[in-house]
Amino acid sequence: METKQFKAESKRLLDMMINSIYTHREIFLRELLSNASDAIDKIYYKALTDDSLTFDKDSYFIKVTADKENRILKIIDTGIGMTKEDLENNLGTIAKSGSLAFKSENELKDGHDIIGQFGVGFYSAFMVADEVTVISRAIGSDEAFKWESKGAEGYTIVPCEKDSIGSEIILKIKDNTEDESYDEYLEEYRLKGIIKKYSDFIRYPIKMDVTESKLKEGSEDEYEDVQEEQTINSMVPIWRKNKKDLTTEDYEQFYAEKHYGFDKPIKHIHISVDGAVRYNAILYIPEKIPFDYYSQEFEKGLELYSNGVLIMNKCADLLPDYFSFVKGMVDSEDLSLNISREMLQHDRQLKLIAKNINKKIKSELVNILKNEREKYEEFYQSFGRQLKYGVYSDYGMHKEELQDLLMFYSSKEKKLVTLDEYVARMPEEQKYIYYATGETTERIDKLPQTEMVADKGYEILYFTEEIDEFAIRMVMAYKEKEFKSVSSGDLGFDADVDNETESEEKENKDLFDYMKDILNGKVKDVRVSKRLKSHPVCLATDGAVSIEMEKILNAMPNNQNVKADKVLEINVHHDVFEALKSAFEQDKEKVRLYTNLLYSQALLIEGLPIEDPVEFTNDICKMMV
Numbered sequence: 001m002e003t004k005q006f007k008a009e010s011k012r013l014l015d016m017m018i019n020s021i022y023t024h025r026e027i028f029l030r031e032l033l034s035n036a037s038d039a040i041d042k043i044y045y046k047a048l049t050d051d052s053l054t055f056d057k058d059s060y061f062i063k064v065t066a067d068k069e070n071r072i073l074k075i076i077d078t079g080i081g082m083t084k085e086d087l088e089n090n091l092g093t094i095a096k097s098g099s100l101a102f103k104s105e106n107e108l109k110d111g112h113d114i115i116g117q118f119g120v121g122f123y124s125a126f127m128v129a130d131e132v133t134v135i136s137r138a139i140g141s142d143e144a145f146k147w148e149s150k151g152a153e154g155y156t157i158v159p160c161e162k163d164s165i166g167s168e169i170i171l172k173i174k175d176n177t178e179d180e181s182y183d184e185y186l187e188e189y190r191l192k193g194i195i196k197k198y199s200d201f202i203r204y205p206i207k208m209d210v211t212e213s214k215l216k217e218g219s220e221d222e223y224e225d226v227q228e229e230q231t232i233n234s235m236v237p238i239w240r241k242n243k244k245d246l247t248t249e250d251y252e253q254f255y256a257e258k259h260y261g262f263d264k265p266i267k268h269i270h271i272s273v274d275g276a277v278r279y280n281a282i283l284y285i286p287e288k289i290p291f292d293y294y295s296q297e298f299e300k301g302l303e304l305y306s307n308g309v310l311i312m313n314k315c316a317d318l319l320p321d322y323f324s325f326v327k328g329m330v331d332s333e334d335l336s337l338n339i340s341r342e343m344l345q346h347d348r349q350l351k352l353i354a355k356n357i358n359k360k361i362k363s364e365l366v367n368i369l370k371n372e373r374e375k376y377e378e379f380y381q382s383f384g385r386q387l388k389y390g391v392y393s394d395y396g397m398h399k400e401e402l403q404d405l406l407m408f409y410s411s412k413e414k415k416l417v418t419l420d421e422y423v424a425r426m427p428e429e430q431k432y433i434y435y436a437t438g439e440t441t442e443r444i445d446k447l448p449q450t451e452m453v454a455d456k457g458y459e460i461l462y463f464t465e466e467i468d469e470f471a472i473r474m475v476m477a478y479k480e481k482e483f484k485s486v487s488s489g490d491l492g493f494d495a496d497v498d499n500e501t502e503s504e505e506k507e508n509k510d511l512f513d514y515m516k517d518i519l520n521g522k523v524k525d526v527r528v529s530k531r532l533k534s535h536p537v538c539l540a541t542d543g544a545v546s547i548e549m550e551k552i553l554n555a556m557p558n559n560q561n562v563k564a565d566k567v568l569e570i571n572v573h574h575d576v577f578e579a580l581k582s583a584f585e586q587d588k589e590k591v592r593l594y595t596n597l598l599y600s601q602a603l604l605i606e607g608l609p610i611e612d613p614v615e616f617t618n619d620i621c622k623m624m625v
């Protein structure tokens, strides 16, 4: 009999698993029970939607049996079963989606990270067993197959006998070692405890033969051990339970059981609506970004149940893109079991539910922001970018809804602040909400353009993500205060400043015109700066496109070569300007040298490349000798 190898990556993961990265070995049972429940979900759904199949609810169950003597633990289900191909495809490969390939070698070494990223599922059995056998017969098939594996070496599949449809997972529990006892996974009380702890909400009975001490028949004081089959789990799905009877831990268990994520959610939202549309929902706001969140592979959506029966794993229509990080499920008795994906999109009930859910998520986020600031900031670090995309997308259609959830780093507070907080502390004479763009807060801190605005005592919001300025252009104004870049042509300061600059502008017109000629189309204008204090020069922009936007747009594939209207601003109160002026009177060649140098400096400050680095260094050398 040929032993097949696990796919290479699976083998590595399996090795890690067996050498136990997981501290809670007991979760293997949760994983196997959850698979069994999924398999019954599938057959149950089929039976309900296919008239040719009859069903009897009592025949759907999961059974756990333990044989201490032979160290065998079995998990038997009456689910949909697996064909030979299923066994091969589902149990021969870990992470079919290729998500493992996505991870780098380095990360692979750190098992925690990997395990944290996706369902360990079936393979967790190897944490407690040195041999795993799966006997399965798929629905509609007369044949059964046996899959067997001792771990990393590989697996075999052979035909076998099985009377009924479903699967049996047979674990040969490991022998105890010096540091580790595995006996407990064969103990009745321990198994019962694990089932209760992690799998109480599974909707099908999880049965076990339990030994109870009972009064002997006909006797009043003599007891005997009697074995009887008991259902261990309560079977009431968590979403049908009363919120009052549930603890945060219950919700966290459900989150883990469902593999919504491997972090601890920062918040759960339990909704029970009994109005125009009836539904229950449990939603979670995760703490950590799934590794593929900002990639094409990520699929948003909530699990959708129709009266307790799972009809869709990821119903995308229930969540807007900007809340795509939300995980969870919705169960409604008003939805048809047979509804197709296409029909769902137009389903009135579903639209109502989606609208409702959207509102709830928004109000919950506002609540967290108000009452649990630290938690919100943690959330915002992970998903703030998504909210900003939400503001920007669909031509700003959702900006009203989302703008209160936005935060930006503040020059004054040195932390994230909301727009509301910013506006509330604006001095009366301040007309605009000022912002500055750059790669990091440290770099923006040093930007010459921020000098005057900061000197006036105005707070500046720092935009460090590409999407920031685009999103804010959509918002346009918050509480009637417009946004203004510290690099924009007109800063909206008082008239005195304007008058003063105007006269300086006139006075130096010839020099500026001369400089503009030297720069030969590279800038739209050369002007007196209103914003500089200690720096000699900077770039500003006129018009709608900022320098930061120019950079981003031009980095995109098929860029349109968008150009910002750049203006070279000169600080006329700086000593450098005096040098420039006297050169203009005595030595025009020097003006050319200075102008080119000043322009290159302004580019460097903006994080833009110097057009001709060799010429730049030559110019500096000329200055030195």
Ligand SMILES: Nc1ncnc2c1ncn2[C@@H]1O[C@H](COP(=O)(O)OP(=O)(O)OP(=O)(O)O)[C@@H](O)[C@H]1O
Pocket (backbone or CB within 6 Å): 031, 035, 036, 039, 077, 079, 080, 081, 082, 090, 091, 118, 119, 120, 121, 122, 123, 167, 259
């Ligand atoms: N008892 C079972 N009956 C039928 N199919 C099963 C059973 N156990 C596992 N499978 C199949 O094997 C696949 C792999 O299972 P595994 O637990 O490793 O991952 P998963 O459940 O798909 O993903 P995750 O654990 O991340 O939710 C399942 O998707 C399912 O198709």
